[in-house]
Amino acid sequence: MATETARSDTGAGGVSVIRRVLLDNGALSALVVLVVAMSLLSGDFLTTQNLLNVGVQAAVTAILAFGVTFVIVSAGIDLSVGSVAALSATVLAWSATSAGVPVVLAVVLAILTGIACGFVNGALVSYGKLPPFIATLAMLSIARGLSLVISQGSPIAFPDSVSRLGDTLGGWLPVPVLVMIAMGLVTALVLGRTFIGRSMYAIGGNEEAARLSGLRVKRQKIVIYALSGLFAAVAGIVLASRLVSAQPQAAQGYELDAIAAVVIGGASLAGGVGKASGTLIGALILAVLRNGLNLLSVSAFWQQVVIGVVIALAVLLDTLRRKAGSGAASSAGAAPGAPGAPGSGRRNALKFGGAALCAVIVVGAVSLLNSGSSGGTTKVGMSLSTLNNPFFVQMKEGAQAEAEKAGVDLTVTDAQNDASQQANQLQNFTSSGVSSIIVNPVDSDAVGPGVRSANKADIPVVAADRGVNKAETATLVASDNVAGGRLAADALADKLGGKGSIVILQGTAGTSASRERGAGFAEGIKAYPGIKVVAKQPADFDRTKGLDVMTNLIQSHPGVTGVFAENDEMALGAVKALGSKAGTSVSVVGFDGTPDGLTAVEAGTLYASVAQQPAELGRIAVRNAIKAAKDEKVEDTVKVPVKVVTRKNVVDFS
Numbered sequence: 001m002a003t004e005t006a007r008s009d010t011g012a013g014g015v016s017v018i019r020r021v022l023l024d025n026g027a028l029s030a031l032v033v034l035v036v037a038m039s040l041l042s043g044d045f046l047t048t049q050n051l052l053n054v055g056v057q058a059a060v061t062a063i064l065a066f067g068v069t070f071v072i073v074s075a076g077i078d079l080s081v082g083s084v085a086a087l088s089a090t091v092l093a094w095s096a097t098s099a100g101v102p103v104v105l106a107v108v109l110a111i112l113t114g115i116a117c118g119f120v121n122g123a124l125v126s127y128g129k130l131p132p133f134i135a136t137l138a139m140l141s142i143a144r145g146l147s148l149v150i151s152q153g154s155p156i157a158f159p160d161s162v163s164r165l166g167d168t169l170g171g172w173l174p175v176p177v178l179v180m181i182a183m184g185l186v187t188a189l190v191l192g193r194t195f196i197g198r199s200m201y202a203i204g205g206n207e208e209a210a211r212l213s214g215l216r217v218k219r220q221k222i223v224i225y226a227l228s229g230l231f232a233a234v235a236g237i238v239l240a241s242r243l244v245s246a247q248p249q250a251a252q253g254y255e256l257d258a259i260a261a262v263v264i265g266g267a268s269l270a271g272g273v274g275k276a277s278g279t280l281i282g283a284l285i286l287a288v289l290r291n292g293l294n295l296l297s298v299s300a301f302w303q304q305v306v307i308g309v310v311i312a313l314a315v316l317l318d319t320l321r322r323k324a325g326s327g328a329a330s331s332a333g334a335a336p337g338a339p340g341a342p343g344s345g346r347r348n349a350l351k352f353g354g355a356a357l358c359a360v361i362v363v364g365a366v367s368l369l370n371s372g373s374s375g376g377t378t379k380v381g382m383s384l385s386t387l388n389n390p391f392f393v394q395m396k397e398g399a400q401a402e403a404e405k406a407g408v409d410l411t412v413t414d415a416q417n418d419a420s421q422q423a424n425q426l427q428n429f430t431s432s433g434v435s436s437i438i439v440n441p442v443d444s445d446a447v448g449p450g451v452r453s454a455n456k457a458d459i460p461v462v463a464a465d466r467g468v469n470k471a472e473t474a475t476l477v478a479s480d481n482v483a484g485g486r487l488a489a490d491a492l493a494d495k496l497g498g499k500g501s502i503v504i505l506q507g508t509a510g511t512s513a514s515r516e517r518g519a520g521f522a523e524g525i526k527a528y529p530g531i532k533v534v535a536k537q538p539a540d541f542d543r544t545k546g547l548d549v550m551t552n553l554i555q556s557h558p559g560v561t562g563v564f565a566e567n568d569e570m571a572l573g574a575v576k577a578l579g580s581k582a583g584t585s586v587s588v589v590g591f592d593g594t595p596d597g598l599t600a601v602e603a604g605t606l607y608a609s610v611a612q613q614p615a616e617l618g619r620i621a622v623r624n625a626i627k628a629a630k631d632e633k634v635e636d637t638v639k640v641p642v643k644v645v646t647r648k649n650v651v652d653f654s
C-alpha cells in the first residue's frame with residue numbers, strides 16, 4: 001500500500017510542481033497569460049528575434065529594479081535611480097571624450113558616481129533622518145541637473161569599446177540580456193547568501209527589532225542605498241551603450257518602472273518581502289506588454305491605459321493569493337494547499353479565476369483597441385518623438401489621413417521623448433516585418449543603432465523633421481529648424497525696430513529641435529546689435545512651464561520688450577504671463593504654427609509664429625515611405641517650406 005502511494009505521488013509530482021510554480025506565484029501566472037494572449041493575437045510575437053527584443057527591452061528596467069529590490073525589501077524607496085543612471089553614463093562619456101581619461105578608468109568613475117549618489121541617499125535617510133521619499137526625490141533632481149551641467153544639455157558620444165555592451169554576441173545573442181542575467185544572479189546571491197541580504201529582510205520586517213538584535217541599522221542602510229546606486233550606474237552604462245551616446249535626459253520615469261517591476265514581482269512596499277526572480281518577472285511583464293501592444297498596432301495613448309490596468313491586475317491577483325493562502329494556512333486539520341483541505345478549493349478557484357480574469361481583460365482590451373489591418377499590402381511603422389505636443393499630433397493626423405487615402409496599414413507609436421523607448425519601437429517594427437519605417441528621432445545619434453538594424457533587414461527608413469546620424473535613410477522629410485530660427489530673429493527684430501531687450505524660452509535640453517532653433521535664432525539676432533538678450537531659460541516645450549518661467553522672468557526683467565519661444569506652446573504660456581502687455585508693449589514670437597498659436601496670432605497677442613506645416617510633413621513622409629517600400633525612386637531630402645505667419649497672412653494658414 002505504501003509502495004502504491006509513493007508511485008502515485010511520484011506520478012503526479014510533475015503536475016503538482018507545475019501547479020505550485022504557476023498558481024503560487026501571481027506574477028509568473030500573469031506573465032504566462034500575457035505571453036499566451038500576445039502569441040494568439042500576433043503571429044510576430046512568438047519568434048526568436050522578437051523574444052530577444054523583449055529581453056533587450058527589459059534589461060535596463062530589470063537592472064534598475066534589482067537595485068531597487070534591495071531598498072524596498074528594507075522598507076525604503078529610491079526615486080533617484082533613473083537620474084543616477086543618466087548621470088553615471090554622462091560621467092563615463094564625458095570622462096572618456098572631453099577629459100581624455102582612459103576608458104577603463106572612466107568606467108570606474110561612472111560606477112563610483114552611482115555608488116556615491118547611493119551613499120548620499122543612505123546618509124540622508126540614516127543620519128539626516130529624512131524620509132526615503134524626500135531624500136531620493138532630492139537626489140533625482142540633483143543627479144539630473146548634474147547630468148545636464150556636465151553635458152551642457154547635449155548628448156555625448158559613447159566610447160566604442162564600451163558601446164559593445166549594446167551589441168550582440170555571435171550576431172544574435174544580445175549583450176544587455178547577459179548583463180541582466182548576471183546582475184540578477186548577483187541580486188539573488190546578495191539577498192539569499194550574505195549578511196547584508198539577511199539584514200535587509202530584518203530591517204524591512206521590523207527595524208526596531210533589528211536594531212535591538214545588534215544590527216547597525218544606519219550603516220546597513222547606507223550600504224543598501226549604495227548598492228542601489230551601483231546597479232543604477234550599470235543600468236545607465238548599458239542604456240547608453242544601446243544608444244551609442246550618453247543622453248542627459250535618458251531614463252526619465254524609469255524609477256517608476258523599476259518600482260512597478262519590484263512590486264509586480266511580489267515584493268511588499270512595507271518591507272521584508274521580495275526576491276530577484278520576482279523582480280525579473282515584473283520587468284518582463286512590462287516589456288512583454290509594451291512589445292506586444294506595439295506589434296498589435298494599439299494606439300499609443302491606449303497603451304498607457306492598458307499597461308496601468310494590467311499592472312494593477314497583476315498586483316491585485318498576487319494580493320488576493322496571499323490573503324487566501326494565509327487564510328487557508330490558519331485552518332486546522334489539514335496542511336495548507338493539500339487536496340481537500342479547508343479553503344483549498346476556494347483558494348485554487350480564486351487563483352484560476354484571477355488568472356482567467358486577467359487573460360480575458362487583456363485579450364478583450366487589446367482586441368477592442370487593436371486598430372487592425374486596413375487591408376492594404378503595405379505596412380508602415382511610424383515612431384514619433386512625442387505625442388504630448390500639438391505639432392507632432394498634427395504630423396500624426398496628416399500621416400494617418402494619407403495612409404487611409406493610400407490604403408496603407410499605418411502603426412503610430414509615441415516614444416515620449418525617450419530615446420531608449422524609441423529604440424525599442426524600431427526593434428519591434430523591424431521584427432514584425434513592416435514594409436517601411438518613418439522615424440521622427442528623439443535624438444539623431446541615439447536612433448542610429450535602431451535604423452541600422454532596419455537597414456540590415458532591408459527595410460527602408462524615412463526620417464521625419466529630424467535627421468538620423470550614422471545610418472542610412474531613404475530620405476529626410478523636414479523643415480529647416482535653423483533657417484526657421486533665423487526667420488524668427490528677423491521677424492522679432494523688425495517688430496522691435498532693431499532695439500530692445502528680449503528673453504528666450506528654450507525647449508527641452510538635449511533635444512535637436514531646441515538646439516537647432518536656438519542656434520538659428522542666435523545666429524540671426526547677431527545682425528541686430530541694438531537688441532540685447534537679457535535671459536535664457538528652459539521651459540521644456542510646455543505651456544504651463546512657459547507661463548511659470550515667464551512670470552519669474554518678468555519680475556527680474558520688467559523692461560523686456562520681446563520674447564522668442566522655441567515653440568508655440570511656450571509662447572502661449574508667455575502670452576498668458578504677460579497679460580495685457582502681450583501684443584502691446586511686449587512682442588512674442590513662437591515656432592510651429594499650431595492651431596492655438598495661429599489663433600493667438602490672429603488675435604494679436606502673439607506677434608508671429610514660424611509655421612512648419614506639420615500635417616503636410618506627415619503626409620509627405622507617408623508618401624515617400626510607400627514609394628521606398630515599392631523600391632521607387634525618392635529624393636534624398638524633401639524640404640517642407642517654413643514661413644513667418646503674422647496677422648497679415650494668418651488667414652492663408654488658418
